[in-house]
Every structure is written in structure tokens, then in C-alpha cells.
Amino acid sequence: MKSLVIFFCILIISPSAFSYDDSQRYKVAKFYKKKAQEAVDDSAKHLKGECRIMLSMNHLDHKYAKLKRVRTNGNSQVCKVVKKELKKYRNKKIAYDIPEKLLRLTITTGH
Structure with a gap:
């Protein structure tokens, strides 16, 4: 019985949840993270820190979505560069594979 409970706990709490x-x-x-990471890496400033990003998507149909809102949390200098870069993609159509309203990204610098 105990092993059955442990099995169900592992099944319910999947690694994708974390x-x-x-x-x-x-x-x-992946597309937005690549663009944001390139902008931070190419920045003239020597930035160190982390920026957590929440992207709100507005779905137009079953194939396309638009970037609606960018919210950031973390190092203010890194987040400023990221927001400036992602601002270019607001209200532009992008094809998606799986519909998702909110996307969470993490940009890390200063390795």
C-alpha cells in the first residue's frame, strides 16, 4: 500500500511542474528567450544577475498569437534590456505549436 501511494505521488507531481x-x-x-538572451549578451554594459519574465499571449486563432504584455522581476538593468528587446515583438503575429496564455522565462547573465 505504501509503495502504491508513493507511486501516485510521483505520478501526480511531475518534473514539468517544477x-x-x-x-x-x-x-x-524558445524564440523569445533566444532574442532576449542575445540582447543581454550583446549589451555594452557588463550586466550580472537574473531577470524572470512573464509573457502574456493573446491568441488570434488556432495557429497564431500576439505578445500582449511583458512583466519582469529581478535585476533592474537586465530586465530593462530584456523589456526593450521584447517591445519590438509586441502585437506581432507569431506561430505557435501549443497554445499557452502565460509564458515564463528566465534570463541569467554573469557566469
């Missing part, structure tokens, strides 16, 4: 970043699961999130 995912740090949605870029591993969603094509759209």
Missing part, C-alpha cells in the same frame, strides 16, 4: 523555464517546452518561448 520547470524553471517554458523555453524547454514551447517553441514560442
